[in-house]
Amino acid sequence: MLSEHTVAAAALAAGIEGPVHFAEVTGSTNTDLWGLAEDGAPEWTVFAAGTQEAGRGRLGRIWTSLPGESLFVSVLLRPVVEPSDAPLVSLAAAVAMTEACRGAGVHADCKWPNDVVAAGRKLGGVLPEASVQGQALSFVVLGTGVNCSQAEEDFPGELRLQATSVAREGGDPDPGPLLERYLRRLRELYGDRGRDLSARVLEPYRAACVTIGHRVRAITAVGAIVDGVAREVGPAGELVVETSRGPERVQFGEIRHLE
Incomplete structure (x- = not known):
């Protein structure tokens, strides 16, 4: 103790x-x-x-x-x-x-x-x-x-x-x-x-960071949902997620690993 x-x-x-x-x-x-x-x-x-x-x-x-x-x-x-x-x-x-x-x-x-x-x-x-x-x-x-x-x-x-x-x-x-x-x-x-x-x-x-390479769902601070593959952690610490719309940068949020 x-x-x-x-x-x-x-x-x-x-x-x-x-x-x-x-x-x-x-x-x-x-x-x-x-x-x-x-x-x-x-x-x-x-x-x-x-x-x-x-x-x-x-x-x-x-x-x-x-x-x-x-x-x-x-x-x-x-x-x-x-x-x-x-x-x-x-x-x-x-x-x-x-x-x-x-x-x-x-x-x-x-x-x-x-x-x-x-x-x-x-x-x-x-x-x-x-x-x-x-x-x-x-x-x-x-x-x-x-x-x-x-x-x-x-x-x-x-x-x-x-x-x-x-x-x-x-x-x-x-x-x-x-x-x-x-x-x-x-x-x-x-x-x-x-x-x-x-x-x-x-x-x-x-x-x-085990998140990189995973399919993820991110719920951002404003409630937006970002689904895709986590590709990298960017220069300011943000998570770069490859989505069907292209790469999106998640600054803050809750991440769930989907696979």
Whole structure:
């Protein structure tokens, strides 16, 4: 299980010099860290929790678990990039956690944009939340959750075919080393305040993205449906889908693999 000591040790080993916060139980690590960010917390402030009771996934979904079953961590970044490049920050987190799970012995991949999957099931994911002041990106809170020690019976019935865990996939479920690997790789990909993100992030993300080559259905942020074959991840992190009308670029949305 995570503790204040293991979180601090993981951050130190990963070369993270920002403040580290830990709560046994919280509502949402993203909410907690957002408040600290608005109060001027420095870049690389880390907030982790043993469990969260009001955690949020993408598209407003709730993400909770029993104490000790999952890794919940949020990281504060203050990138010097245009708001349009903010998606690249979340792709960096997704590939960093995917590689961290691989280091735990799990055959993990990215599902566009921010999910971590194994054997076709969701293992974890990233929830990025950004603050934009005027035309400038003020900060990004990267919330990450990974199922660590759950057995099949720990998931509700309807989720047993959709979700998995590090332990269920035969990996090492210890969240401490997983957190260390994640933070170290995120620091490498992020670089100097996010400058030249695309040069560092896109190649490893594309290599890890299992969505490329799949027939997909995308439901965009405005409710439009895009059906076709996912061909590539574009320079701004968008998904390029080859449709009957030609290529379409999906910036945000929910993706379903059709085959």
